[in-house]
Amino acid sequence: MAVITMRDALNDALREELARDPNVFLMGEEVAEYQGAYKVTRGLLEEFGAKRVIDSPITELGFAGLGVGAAMAGLRPIIEFMTFNFSILATDQIINSAAKMLYMSGGQFKIPIVFRGPSGSAYQVSSQHSQAIESWYAYFPGLKVVMPSTPADAKGLLKSAIRDDDPVIFMEQERMYGMKGEVPEDEDFTIPLGVADIKRKGTDATIVARSLMVPTALKAAEELEKEGISCEVIDPRTIRPLDIETIIESVKKTNRVVVAEESHPFCGVGAEISAEIHEQAFDYLDAPVKRVSGVDVPMPYAKNLEALALPDVPQLVAAVKEVAYL
């Protein structure tokens, strides 16, 4: 297996799927000539041409809608948002068209579309460009939401998302594009949507983490291991459909849970996971489920304040100790 960055793993997935299926095409701002704002689409214009890799104007609602129409006509569009902060402009097409079309057309129109791009905080891009809005999209029936945390997961999940017949929100993390990891080179390597991954086995507490919080949780687990506390780290990978069974199985074993997330706490995905654990595994809990979320304020611009707004290793260590009564 090659050790490559998440950026290149995503690029491989796009290239393999563009090559595999002529109905797949890529559209978004700066994806072609500029090769992507984060270089995820590097080399694709040259390889597949301007019919398959299309630069769009700065009109999120417009090209998201073009994508939905193309999907209705039988193509498999991949729509890149430069960041998911800009997808806010396109929510009418995503939520009212893409998510509901299969249902409202009585099953006549499936929408095999992927909306992808970076989400969450970057480095000092301030309040409007640092948002983790997965809970928005996970809220609506009809959408699948995927958030990879390793290069291999990114590749396998993106390929599955492109092959999936439903609209998929595929959220990458800007801070993680340079993260390296082993990635299978097999062109048929895919990871099914809706299956969580146990990133680390443990017995004393479960940390449920996604995206940027997975490496943070793994570091916290290492710290805690030194103190004799064994943490299991579970990455749901797909937020919707959520593999709650794997989480519940872990809770039954450890009896203590911390949910780590970069997003705001209120009405977040962590709240949903916490609620499901309380509903399904109440009798197995030794402590209330503890959420560690981004702080409940718009992201500050100042570097020091930005760091304080995001969950870090010491916070996760403290949270695990809290639920383990240590």
Add this chain to the structure above:
Amino acid sequence: MATQVVMPKLSPTMEEGQVARWLKKEGDKVSMGEPLAEIDTDKATMEMQALSAGVLRKVLVGEGESAPLGQPIAIIGEPDEDISELLKSAPPAGAAKETVETEAKPPESEKAPAQEKPAAEEEPSPKPEPSTDGRRPAVGRMLVSPIAARMAAEAGVDLSSVQGSGPGGRIIKSDIEAAMKAPKAAATGAPQLRPLATPKAQPGAVYGPSAYRDEPLSEMRRTIARRLVTSLGPIPHFFLTTEIEMDRAADMRQQINALYPDAKVSINDVIIKVVAVALIQHPQVNASFQDKTVRFYEHADIGVAVATENGLITPVIRAADVKSMPEIANEVRELAGRARGRKLKPEEYTGATFSISNLGMFGIDEFTAVINPPEAAILAVGAMSEKPVVKNGEIEIHKMMRVTMSCDHRVVDGAVGAQFLQTFKQILENPLYLFLGA
């Protein structure tokens, strides 16, 4: 207006209380009637409720610390109020007009059914009760994590005997694991003799005085010490012993249990009944010394000594002279169960007219017991066992049992006590007397 919370009188014999745990932290809001703390009295753990509202500003007596009745143990006030005066003065009870009264509620009494349910029914945690007057919250809510409650139910661990180590005293998984590892207390019956470890002296080792550890007295242990010193010291004890042939009483017990299998009458229940009947025949023994008078009782209220993990307590079977043996058996079982859970109400363990202490289940042949004042006597019951008895020159084997009565000589003279014991023995040896209005 800030007010002081004082140590309340939560049991008739209590002189000081130990704060078992605070149910509120400093800074917490407190409303009228809300449980404020759990107090270990000399007999039970009781919940204390505040009768004023505000914020718990200051805890003056920490968990595990004791305070005499009336001593301020906390201050309740408005969040920003100046309480320096109250802190400075912390006057004794009665001096402060603004003293907050507290009112006792029995600890989770028979109203908390979860405790008594068989483990198999898997009741995860005691359910909060509906409040009775809409103002007071549920009584004595025990904090237990769900997994801890489940494990306790499955392992048959009595939650009331577990000290919670989580926040606010919450019982958590590790507490149950510890409780499951801990050896069962002797109080639960005659233990099987385990192989004894016999450490050998190290060759050439010189042993100084033994090491020791000091454990602070629990309120209950302190009360036992104080009360019993006031017994053997001032009360002139004397002791009467007799041996009783128990074959017929044992047969009768078996026959009763054959007729009423649910009753599960024990030999001790039979003894309670016979003592009560004999006491009515000998009112001088069913009496107490009262400085200037001797008080005679109409009914025989029998205190039955029950060993618990925390010490001795004597729940009372009221009017045992008029109750049937199955009734007595049920009542003893129910009271003893709650005694072990420290859930007896004060009126359930005070005011006996005569007490019985039975160590037969521990294989004790005979012993003497210390009178529980102001009662005039106590009967110490030994083990029943088969022994050779000479009758008419022949050796026969009979079930024999030795009892020793301790008497307060100020009330009961030797002959009076002996006559009572004679009646007791006669009835036990010929239990038909019970049905002939002996």
